Amino acid sequence: MSVIGASSTAATDLPAAKRLLGRESSSFVPRFATGLVIVLTWEIVVRAFAPAYVAKPSTVVLAIPRVITDPAFLQALGATLAAVAEGLAITIVAGTAIGLLMGRSDTIDRMVRVYINGFNAMPMIIVLPLFSLWFGYSGAARIATIIFAAIFAITMNVADGARSVPREYLEVSRSFRSGRLRMLTDIVLPASMPYLLAGFRLAAGRALIGAVVAEFFLSIGGLGYYILYNSRSYHHNEAFVGVLLLAAFGVGFEVLVQWATKRFMPWYRRDEKAN
Amino acid sequence: MAASDTETMQTTYLRRHGPLWISILAGIAAWEIAGRSTSAAFMVPFSETLVRLWQLTVRGEFLTQLLDSAELFLTGFILALIVGAPLGLLLARVRVLRIGIEPYIMILYATPMVALIPFILSMMGFGFAPKVLVVFLFTVFPVLYNTVEGARSIKPELIEVAKSFRSSEWSLWREVMLPYTLPYMMTGVRQAIGRALVGMIAAEFFLSSTGLGQLIMGASQDFDTAGVFASILVIGVIGVGLTRLGLVIEQHFAHWRQ
Numbered sequence: 001m002s003v004i005g006a007s008s009t010a011a012t013d014l015p016a017a018k019r020l021l022g023r024e025s026s027s028f029v030p031r032f033a034t035g036l037v038i039v040l041t042w043e044i045v046v047r048a049f050a051p052a053y054v055a056k057p058s059t060v061v062l063a064i065p066r067v068i069t070d071p072a073f074l075q076a077l078g079a080t081l082a083a084v085a086e087g088l089a090i091t092i093v094a095g096t097a098i099g100l101l102m103g104r105s106d107t108i109d110r111m112v113r114v115y116i117n118g119f120n121a122m123p124m125i126i127v128l129p130l131f132s133l134w135f136g137y138s139g140a141a142r143i144a145t146i147i148f149a150a151i152f153a154i155t156m157n158v159a160d161g162a163r164s165v166p167r168e169y170l171e172v173s174r175s176f177r178s179g180r181l182r183m184l185t186d187i188v189l190p191a192s193m194p195y196l197l198a199g200f201r202l203a204a205g206r207a208l209i210g211a212v213v214a215e216f217f218l219s220i221g222g223l224g225y226y227i228l229y230n231s232r233s234y235h236h237n238e239a240f241v242g243v244l245l246l247a248a249f250g251v252g253f254e255v256l257v258q259w260a261t262k263r264f265m266p267w268y269r270r271d272e273k274a275n
Numbered sequence: 276m277a278a279s280d281t282e283t284m285q286t287t288y289l290r291r292h293g294p295l296w297i298s299i300l301a302g303i304a305a306w307e308i309a310g311r312s313t314s315a316a317f318m319v320p321f322s323e324t325l326v327r328l329w330q331l332t333v334r335g336e337f338l339t340q341l342l343d344s345a346e347l348f349l350t351g352f353i354l355a356l357i358v359g360a361p362l363g364l365l366l367a368r369v370r371v372l373r374i375g376i377e378p379y380i381m382i383l384y385a386t387p388m389v390a391l392i393p394f395i396l397s398m399m400g401f402g403f404a405p406k407v408l409v410v411f412l413f414t415v416f417p418v419l420y421n422t423v424e425g426a427r428s429i430k431p432e433l434i435e436v437a438k439s440f441r442s443s444e445w446s447l448w449r450e451v452m453l454p455y456t457l458p459y460m461m462t463g464v465r466q467a468i469g470r471a472l473v474g475m476i477a478a479e480f481f482l483s484s485t486g487l488g489q490l491i492m493g494a495s496q497d498f499d500t501a502g503v504f505a506s507i508l509v510i511g512v513i514g515v516g517l518t519r520l521g522l523v524i525e526q527h528f529a530h531w532r533q
Contacts, residue, residue, distance in 0.1 A: 027374045034375030054398060110291075111298035121518035122511045123473040125480065129495030130503050134317065209387040216389070216481060224390070231393035243390045250385035 055236040060244070063237035073226060073238075077245070080215070080222035083139060084207050087146030091203060094147075095154030096196060100184055102155065103162020103192070120152035124210060128217045142214040142222070149210030150203035157199025161192025194265050201257040205250055212246065319501040324508060327501035337490070337509070344486030347403070348475045351410025355467065358411075359418030360460055364452055367426025377423060384416040388474065392481045401483035406475075409482065413474030417466035425459025426452065458528040465521035472514055487513075 039057045046056040067073050102109040102116075127148055128141075135141035165188050173183050215224030223242055230239035303321050310320030319327075331337040366373040392409060399405035429452060437447050479488025487510055494502025 030371050030375035031378055034379065038379065050398070055394070107294055110294035111301075114295060114299060115302065117518075118511060118515050121469065121514040122507075123469070123476045123514060125473060125476050126491060126507055126510050128480070129491050130507060133495060133498075133500065133503065205385065205387070209389055212387055213389050213477065216392070227390055228393045231397050234397065236394060236397070239393065243386070243394075246390050247382055247386040250387060251382055254385055 053234040053236050055240040059237045060240050063241055067238050067241040073242075076221055076223050076226040079139075080211050080224065083142050083222065084146060084204075084211050087143050087211070088150060088200075088204060088207050090143075091147050091150045091154055091207070092196075092200065095151045095199070095203070096158050096189070099155040099158025099196075099199075100162050100188060100192070102159040103165075104184065104188060109159065116152055116155055119148070120156065124149040124206070125213050125217075128214065131214075132218055137218045137220060139220060141218055142211060142220060145214040146207045146210040150207040153202035153206060154196065154199040157195045157202070158192050161195025162188050164195075165191040194261060197257050197261055197265075201253055204253040204257075208246065208249055208253075316498060316500055319504055323501050324504040327499075328505040328508065331490075331502070331505060340486050340490045341509075344475060344479065344488070347406055347410060347478065347486060348471055351407045351474065352414055352467065352471050354407065355411050355414035355418055355471075356464070359415045359463070360422055363419050363422025363426060363460070364448065364456060366423050367429065367452060367456065368448070373423065373427075380416065380419055380423065384420045388412045389477055392477060396482055406478035406482050406485075409478040410471050410474040413470040413477075414467045417470060418460065418463040421463030421466070422456055422460045425456040428459075429455050458525075461525045461528045465518075465525045468517050468521040469514075472517060476510070 043056050046054050102112055131141045131144050169187050173187050212224035215222040216228050227239045227242040307320045310318045395405045433451050437451050476488045479486045484492055491506035
């Protein structure tokens, strides 16, 4: 049941980035106008009603060059991105392995699925108090949070992908006497690639959230902590640059996965199927 | 005949659900053994977690916090539905508006909303309202995004036919747009349930500490590992239950989808 849910979300989400980029030229004017209205309303409302420290577009823009040349900010950004990259690397390897096994063996699937579904349904941030007990207030706790936040998205998607490998492929490889492991690495894995990418897109977003939440909770250096620290000391403009960057990463992952699917898997047309 | 029938039914039941129960029992056993063989500050066995859970329930602590969280969850969630669903339909009807606003909805949908919590904290303080805002922000974009997604896919012919029969704007909304969009909206609701739960706990962690979030935070600060495990177990079960509910709601409307 959840399989259907998970894959259909992934499918409906995919063409989003394409629309975001706005290929149709006729859509540029309303988009630009709406953006202008949003920015102006924000500026006016904040100027009229909010205290001076509250972020508004004009001051945020002024803060951008200051923030991105600030070594403290760059260090924070580097720390978060390194943690996310490390966590995602572990997640992809472990998540793909578990997912492939689940997809190709019904017994393993039935045994593991309860836990995958259960953990996936948990709001991931509840593990933070536990991880802080286990790993202390350290980078290890952040990595663990990132992995916990991201791994189930990959596992579930890869399992879906491995299950949907066309039977003929497996039959052909079997009639050429290929071994089980060989079949897994050379047939099932490449065939599940698009699912892996869809899972990666979800996982990357969650990993980023995991990193930020862990930094909030554990007070360890990084982009999340930079945002927390600056907004606590009423430097909202600087903090907001951090949020903009996070949003850019969120959108960036989306565009990247879309591009990769098109570039490396032109045979795969999931988004057309969905529409 | 009847006896052998029930027998085969039993064996198929066992074959299908056997591994599931074995794995659940194995998981509990592993938890119990791991808990007993490590220090109590690190992990507690399943049995002790249940005992702690029972204590919390008897003391009434647990129920108060649960109701507190439920109030927050429902207020934020219902507000998000009230705003997200009609706005999504409106965007579907007014094409210029949709083209204009859609990319910004996309961006907000992809933005990690947790990052906004410190701003909400320093601007709105520690009341109930800022926490509702957090749950709302976590929830509204999946609903809005999926509603717009569904509304985009309404066939223009449907609206044209309705129009050529001189349908009023109201009945167009009620008889064409709403039924067509509802399954998509429900996908949004399913996604939103999970997010609202995260938003709820995040708000309880980082804004004023109340509800289930407070239960687990308090336990962790007291180094009450059994309490931490008990709270995680409870929140996990609630999460699984709500996710199931979301799937059931989504499936119920799914056959409307063409």
